[in-house]
Amino acid sequence: MDPTEPSELVLLLVKIGFLALLWGFVLVAVRAVRLDMFGPTQRQRRRQPVAARAPAPAGRPPARVRPPRQDPRPPPPAPPAADATPTRLVVTKGHLAGTTIPLGPEGITIGRAPDSTLVLEDDFASGRHARLVPHDGQWFVEDLGSTNGTFLNRTKVTSPMPVPLGAPVRIGKTVLELHR
Amino acid sequence: MTLPPLRRPRSADLTATFAGFPLPSGLELPPYRRRELFLLGYAGILATAALAALTLARDGTIGFQVFTYGLGFFSLWALAHLAVRRFAPAADPVLLPVVAALNGIGLVMIYRLDLAKADAARRAGREVPTGAAQTQLVWTLLAVVVFILVLAVVRDHRSLARYAYTAGLVGLVFLVLPIAPGIGATINGARLWLQVGPFSFQPSEVSKIILMIFFAAYLVNKRDVLSVASRSFLGMKIPRARDLGPVLVAWAASLGVLVVQKDLGSSLLFFGMFLVILYVATQQASWVAIGLALFMLGAVVAHSLFGHVQIRVDGWLHAFDGENPSNTSYQLVQGLYGFAAGGITGTGIGQGSPQRVPFANTDFIMASLGEELGLTGVMAILLLYALVAARGIRAALGAKDPFGKLLATGLSATLALQVFVQVGGVMRLIPLTGLTLPFVSYGGSSIVANAAIIALLLRISDAARRLEEPVPDAPLFDPSAVSESPTQVVKTT
Numbered sequence: 001m002d003p004t005e006p007s008e009l010v011l012l013l014v015k016i017g018f019l020a021l022l023w024g025f026v027l028v029a030v031r032a033v034r035l036d037m038f039g040p041t042q043r044q045r046r047r048q049p050v051a052a053r054a055p056a057p058a059g060r061p062p063a064r065v066r067p068p069r070q071d072p073r074p075p076p077p078a079p080p081a082a083d084a085t086p087t088r089l090v091v092t093k094g095h096l097a098g099t100t101i102p103l104g105p106e107g108i109t110i111g112r113a114p115d116s117t118l119v120l121e122d123d124f125a126s127g128r129h130a131r132l133v134p135h136d137g138q139w140f141v142e143d144l145g146s147t148n149g150t151f152l153n154r155t156k157v158t159s160p161m162p163v164p165l166g167a168p169v170r171i172g173k174t175v176l177e178l179h180r
Numbered sequence: 181m182t183l184p185p186l187r188r189p190r191s192a193d194l195t196a197t198f199a200g201f202p203l204p205s206g207l208e209l210p211p212y213r214r215r216e217l218f219l220l221g222y223a224g225i226l227a228t229a230a231l232a233a234l235t236l237a238r239d240g241t242i243g244f245q246v247f248t249y250g251l252g253f254f255s256l257w258a259l260a261h262l263a264v265r266r267f268a269p270a271a272d273p274v275l276l277p278v279v280a281a282l283n284g285i286g287l288v289m290i291y292r293l294d295l296a297k298a299d300a301a302r303r304a305g306r307e308v309p310t311g312a313a314q315t316q317l318v319w320t321l322l323a324v325v326v327f328i329l330v331l332a333v334v335r336d337h338r339s340l341a342r343y344a345y346t347a348g349l350v351g352l353v354f355l356v357l358p359i360a361p362g363i364g365a366t367i368n369g370a371r372l373w374l375q376v377g378p379f380s381f382q383p384s385e386v387s388k389i390i391l392m393i394f395f396a397a398y399l400v401n402k403r404d405v406l407s408v409a410s411r412s413f414l415g416m417k418i419p420r421a422r423d424l425g426p427v428l429v430a431w432a433a434s435l436g437v438l439v440v441q442k443d444l445g446s447s448l449l450f451f452g453m454f455l456v457i458l459y460v461a462t463q464q465a466s467w468v469a470i471g472l473a474l475f476m477l478g479a480v481v482a483h484s485l486f487g488h489v490q491i492r493v494d495g496w497l498h499a500f501d502g503e504n505p506s507n508t509s510y511q512l513v514q515g516l517y518g519f520a521a522g523g524i525t526g527t528g529i530g531q532g533s534p535q536r537v538p539f540a541n542t543d544f545i546m547a548s549l550g551e552e553l554g555l556t557g558v559m560a561i562l563l564l565y566a567l568v569a570a571r572g573i574r575a576a577l578g579a580k581d582p583f584g585k586l587l588a589t590g591l592s593a594t595l596a597l598q599v600f601v602q603v604g605g606v607m608r609l610i611p612l613t614g615l616t617l618p619f620v621s622y623g624g625s626s627i628v629a630n631a632a633i634i635a636l637l638l639r640i641s642d643a644a645r646r647l648e649e650p651v652p653d654a655p656l657f658d659p660s661a662v663s664e665s666p667t668q669v670v671k672t673t
Contacts, residue, residue: 006240014233015528019553021229022560025222025281029567032215032274037574095585098577099644121582123404 086139086165086178089132094174095121103178107133110171111144124148124172130157132169132178138162139178141169148172212273213265219277220261224254227284230529234292237530253284256324263328267335268642275571275641278564279619279634283320283627285561286620288529289541289548290316296535312541312622319624323631330635337639341583344397347390354387355437384446385629388453388594389636395454396586399461403582435478442488445613448601449594451475456593461586496611511538515547515606526554541622543614546606561620562603569596572637578644588640591633 089108091099101108101118108117111129120129126146133140142160143150150157151170163169169176228250232242257280264271291313298308334340340347358373366373373380435447455471482489495509505513514537521532534540534548541548550558572592579585598615605612616626 006236011237011528011531014236015525015531018229018233018529019525019556019560021226022285022553022557025219025226026560026563026567028222029219029274029278029564032219033567033571035215036212036273095582096580099580100578119580 085137086163086180088179089118090177090179091118092168092175092177093170094172096174103132103134103139105134107131109144110176111146118176120172120174122172122174125174129171130169132163133160135160146171212271213261213269216264216273216276217258217261219273220257220280221254223257223277223281223284224250226281227253227288230285230288231291233528234288234295234530237528238295253287256321257283260324260327263331264638267331268638270645271638271642272571272575272645275568275634275638278567278571279631282561282564282619285549286545286617286622287313287316287320289534289545289552289620290622292530292552293535293541293548295530296533300535315624316622316627319627322624323627326628327631327635330632331639334636334639337584337587337636337643338581340393340587341397341400344394344401347397348394351387351391351394352433352437354383354390355433357383358441359437380624382623382625384441384443385625386632388446388450389591389629389632391450392453392457392590392594393587395457396461396583396590399457399586400582403461439482439486442486443614444489444492444611445601445605445615448613449598449615451478452597452601453590453594456597457586457590460589460593492611492613496608499608511544512606512608512612514538515544515550516608518544518547518551519607522551522554522558524555526550526552526557528552542616543602543612543621544606545617545621546603549620562599565596565599565618568592568634569599571641575637575641575644579640580644584640584643588637591637595630595633 087103089101089103091097096118099118109128109131110116110118110120110125111127112120112122112125113127116128126144126148128144129146130141130143130150133142139162140160141150141152141157141163143157152161152163153167155161163178165180166177228246231249232246235246236242257276260276260280264276291311294311294313298311301308373382435451439447451471455468455475458467458471459465483493491508495504495512498504499509499512499516504510518532518534518537521527526532529552532548532551534544534551537544537547546558546561549561553561569592572588572595576585576588576592579588595618598618601610601613602615602617602621604610605615616623618630619627
């Protein structure tokens with residue numbers, strides 16, 4: 001009918017092409033979410049340095065370079081060579097569940113006081129309740145004379161105690177864990 | 181054993197305190213913004229491709245103006261991106277591009293329906309109606325402006341919590357406004373609009389945000405009371421009446437107003453929204469039970485009292501029976517035929533006939549998309565909505581303050597519910613209710629309000645991902661510093 005009408009095949013290809021483009025967008029967006037949650041995958045990590053040293057003369061493979069982390073969270077302060085070093089504090093229970101705080105060399109203070117690193121709005125927490133500090137490569141929890149106590153694995157913390165990875169530290173209704 | 185001495189956090193010596201601290205992720209140029217720009221570019225390409233496919237199918241060629249439109253669309257959302265860079269540098273990189281992509285697909289589909297309408301009018305010898313796409317483009321521009329304004333004005337979402345009761349009142353007033361004579365207008369059987377000159381606006385879209393702020397702020401204060409001080413009954417905890425008061429009043433008032441205004445979709449949305457936020461705040465399953473019981477009661481009462489509800493339910497249950505397909509359920513059935521015509525891959529943009537469905541560019545835009553993009557396209561679009569909701573919930577998880585958590589949860593649940601009620605209605609999963617598909621449907625107030633929701637979500641996610649900026653304390657008292665200075669009058673405020 002219309003001489004300018006494109007052929008069926010072209011229209012079919014355009015249709016399929018657009019759907020592919022749409023799904024491509026979904027996948028790229030999901031990939032961005034993934035990067036955001038877990039950091040780059042092993043494959044991406046391996047691929048990136050290759051791209052970076054592409055112009056370098058190919059010969060003996062250079063020493064493995066750790067690619068810049070794409071993780072939006074600040075990189076861990078200590079090199080994660082020792083895999084047992086925790087890099088973040090995760091709130092697993094309580095009103096603040098899901099909150100993550102990166103661990104720095106300064107340690108973390110916990111309490112209701114507004115200048116604490118982790119401000120709890122918990123009726124059972126004291127103003128300056130407890131703190132977490134690194135010492136000799138380990139993290140310690142220390143109760144700062146709180147009213148209702150700090151518990152590590154159901155043990156009341158009376159003197160500074162080393163906190164293993166993933167061990168629950170309970171303050172009032174809030175439970176904290178150290179994660180890598 | 182001895183640990184290093186306890187130092188006051190954030191003392192006056194900030195440099196030392198923060199020297200060894202990892203740089204707050206919001207302060208370096210974050211990779212998120214680059215990722216956002218990349219995704220936004222992709223969204224621009226997607227919208228341009230949709231428009232190109234449409235013009236190819238209609239005219240047989242792809243004109244130069246397609247790229248002009250694409251570039252214009254991209255620059256419009258790039259403005260929003262620049263605002264995010266400036267005001268919320270650590271915010272989520274996925275939300276904005278996904279919203280832009282949805283908006284682009286919606287704009288092309290609205291334009292496509294305009295063209296079909298214009299063709300039909302030309303064939304019938306009538307005057308060609310003015311296009312909805314141009315109007316929607318203006319609304320999109322306005323939505324971007326509102327988005328930027330919200331980001332710029334609300335620098336800290338916690339400041340919103342201060343206006344809890346004001347927000348509750350304003351939200352209710354906004355709901356009631358359309359009933360007011362003079363400015364209220366009845367369009368399509370529902371009195372939902374404010375008509376000022378040629379512009380009509382649906383204030384319930386705005387009030388859903390404002391009421392959400394009220395509910396989040398109120399429940400943050402009261403949730404301990406709501407979940408602890410209650411009597412046990414049948415293994416569930418029944419809260420005291422006086423704790424419930426304000427919530428129930430707001431709930432009943434908004435529902436009452438909506439029933440009077442005959443807007444089924446919004447009532448459903450508000451009801452679900454309150455239920456979600458109440459459950460999230462108190463973590464009590466009894467609230468879900470109470471809410472569902474109230475919902476059943478409300479549904480039965482509404483069905484027996486109101487004719488328009490009966491028509492909707494009848495059209496849903498007996499869509500293909502008797503006279504219905506050509507009568508009350510005409511729209512629904514035509515929409516379903518549209519989905520069926522689309523099949524798995526759709527007819528291709530510009531090659532179906534979605535204009536047969538009444539209100540194809542607002543309530544039934546999902547049927548239009550289903551016909552031309554097919555199951556594959558509809559699934560992708562629903563996934564994009566799921567991404568928006570998931571990122572909203574992610575912002576809620578990361579938020580460091582309870583108000584931000586509740587607000588982000590409530591806002592993303594509102595978006596998700598709206599999509600469910602809308603798409604469920606069009607696909608005949610639930611009775612058809614008049615709601616717009618966020619960012620896609622033709623409708624100004626909807627896109628503006630939803631842009632404000634996205635701005636708030638970005639604000640909360642920015643606060644969640646950024647380490648708190650140091651607040652300089654007053655320097656510690658140093659006696660030697662004041663011993664030499666003369667006595668002064670100190671004003672206390």
